[in-house]
Amino acid sequence: MKAAVRIQQEDFSQDEEIAALKASSRRMGGIATFVGCARDFSEGRDVSEISFDAYGSMAVSEMNQLRSDAIAKFGLLDARIVHRICTVTAGDNIVFIAAGAEHRVAALEACRWMIDELKLRVPIWKKETTPQGETWVVAHP
Amino acid sequence: MIKVLFFGPVVERIGKNALEVGYRPGMTLQELRDELALHYPQAFEIVCFFAVNGQHVRDLAMPLADNSEVTFMARFSGG
DSSP states (O other), rough: OOSEEEEEEEOOOOHHHHHHHHHHTOOOEEEEEEEEOOEEEETTTEEEEEEEOOOOHHHHHHHHHHHHHHHHHHHHHSEEEEEOOOOEOOTOOOEEEEEEESHHHHHHHHHHHHHHHHHHHHEEEEEEHHHHHHHHOOOOO | OEEOOHHHHHHHHHHSSSEEEOOOOTTTHHHHHHHHHHHHHHHTTSSSEEEEEEEEEEOOOOOOOOTEEEEEEEEEOOO
């Protein structure tokens, strides 16, 4: 079985990730997921592709800590975080987050919290290619 | 020797993703930051996070050990 927290070049399978999450506990009654994907525009400009850079070892360490924190904070039964580090075009998957809990509220709140925290804590940077050239993205709140 | 790593937008402004700085006993993260900022002021305009050996550090007064891996990072934009 694949690790619950990963950075990888290749795309992920949401079905496989959810199946792995479900396999961790038969008490799970709610699963919330978030998929971040590439847009073809940003700040009013066309975006032809998005590439990523990461401090890989620290990113995985921070994502593992983030998962542990979410499990403790929301009483989750399990959680998974996968982030691609590669070049993507519009519609391609970038990040997958799943939170599994006994009930829906904890799962939904934890999923939202994890993606917000990932953007604050995890050393990954996004560069957009536009007709005006390449631009590193300034983080949105 | 201190190994200094750069990523993403900081690499673009410095022109390389790593460099080495001689270790001096007692040197702090603040001293290393100030020394590098003199050489690469445009890069350090966007540096807002620091890591030592892969751990976030908020106290720039932190003394560095020889062979530390230090990273000066711009605001993250993953996800």
